[in-house]
Structures are given as structure tokens and as C-alpha cells.
Amino acid sequence: MTQYFHLLRRDLTGSLPAPQWPADIRLGHYRDELAPAIHAVLRMTQEQGGGRVASLAQWRQQFVTDAEFDPTLCLVVSNAEGILGVAQCWTSAFIKNLSVHPCAQGQGLGRALLLHSFEVFKQRGEPYVDLKVGESNLRARQLYESAGMVFVLRDRVPED
Numbered sequence: 001m002t003q004y005f006h007l008l009r010r011d012l013t014g015s016l017p018a019p020q021w022p023a024d025i026r027l028g029h030y031r032d033e034l035a036p037a038i039h040a041v042l043r044m045t046q047e048q049g050g051g052r053v054a055s056l057a058q059w060r061q062q063f064v065t066d067a068e069f070d071p072t073l074c075l076v077v078s079n080a081e082g083i084l085g086v087a088q089c090w091t092s093a094f095i096k097n098l099s100v101h102p103c104a105q106g107q108g109l110g111r112a113l114l115l116h117s118f119e120v121f122k123q124r125g126e127p128y129v130d131l132k133v134g135e136s137n138l139r140a141r142q143l144y145e146s147a148g149m150v151f152v153l154r155d156r157v158p159e160d
Contacts, residue, residue, distance in 0.1 A: 003157040004135040008149040012122040012129060017147075019112035019119070022104075025084070027116070030074030035060050037083040038076060045099040053097075068092055073120065077113055085109050087117045093124075095131040098140075114147050 021027075030038065035056070042053045053059060063069060068090035077085040084104040088097040095117055100110045121129045133140050135154065 004154050005132045005157050006135055006141065006154055007130060007132055007152040008141075008144050009128050009130050009152045010118055010147065010149045011127070012118060013127055016118050016122060017115055019115040020108060021112045022107050022109055024079050025109070025112075026078050028076045028078065030071040030076060032060075032064075034076060034083065038074070038086050038088075041083055041086050041099050041101050042088070042097055044102060063088070066090070068094070075113060075117060075120070077109060085113050087113045089117055089120070093121045093126040093129045095129060098131070110143055111147060114143065118147070 028034075039053070039056045039059050042059070046053045054062065063074075070091050073089040073091065075087040075089070076083055083101070085100040086097065087095060088099075089095050095114075098110060098114060098117070100113070118129060130152070131144065131149070133144060134157070135141075
């Protein structure tokens with residue numbers, strides 16, 4: 001069955017809403033010692049979004065050697081219990097993955113992480129930020145569109 005994704009874009013040239021973080025949240029960046037926990041959150045949420053996350057060793061190798069990798073663009077949200085969310089972004093102003101641990105979903109964390117990602121790219125001088133979302137991932141599409149992202153194009157998900 002052919003699957004489709006939507007490319008969505010957020011204009012960053014105007015004012016942006018400030019993220020509203022839930023209580024007791026810490027915001028950090030990728031560090032190699034966090035890779036297993038970051039990977040675990042990405043794997044846990046891949047079924048919801050229809051994405052594919054490779055094994056830890058393969059994911060880590062592909063991630064840190066990618067030409068667009070910048071550890072400060074892998075935003076990591078945690079609390080005393082551990083990592084709750086990740087926004088894995090590329091230097092081309094592209095949000096590759098936005099994942100929130102199932103135990104923390106529905107609390108505004110994904111929205112706050114998305115809005116924070118917009119602000120990070122705006123501070124870097126980017127005029128807009130893009131992401132791809134599965135056409136069937138209605139929950140994520142609603143979140144992105146409610147944060148001001150607009151439809152740019154529809155395309156096929158490449159076959160493996």
C-alpha cells in the first residue's frame with residue numbers, strides 16, 4: 001500500500017508564540033551518553049508516527065556522521081525520571097524527528113518542544129523551518145498545523 005507524507009513549513013520571520021513548559025522540565029542537548037535513552041524514546045514512538053528508527057548502533061552512526069548534524073540541534077527534554085522528549089533537527093532548518101515519551105503525551109510537551117525548535121532556528125537566522133509528517137498521522141498533523149505550520153506538498157514515502 002502506497003503511503004504519503006506531507007511537507008509542512010513554518011514561517012519564522014514574524015513573532016512566535018513562547019513555549020509553555022510543563023513543571024519540572026529540563027531542556028538540554030544531545031550528548032553521547034544520552035544516545036541510548038534518546039534512541040529508546042524515538043523507537044517507542046515510531047509506531048505512532050509511521051517512521052523508521054534503526055538499531056541503536058546504526059542510528060548513532062548515521063546521526064552523528066550526518067553532514068547536517070549539530071548536537072545543539074538535538075533538543076532533549078527531561079525530568080527527574082529521565083528523557084521525555086526529543087526534537088532531532090538538522091542544520092538545514094529541518095525537524096527530522098519530534099518524539100514525546102508515551103508517559104508524557106497529552107501534557108503540552110510536544111507543542112513546547114516544537115515551538116522551542118522554531119525559536120532556535122529563528123535565532124540562527126533561518127526564514128522558515130520544515131518537517132515531514134505521515135499523511136495518516138492526524139494527531140501530529142493537528143499539532144503542527146495548530147503551531148502555524150502550513151502544507152507545502154504531498155509526496156510518496158519511499159519504499160524500502
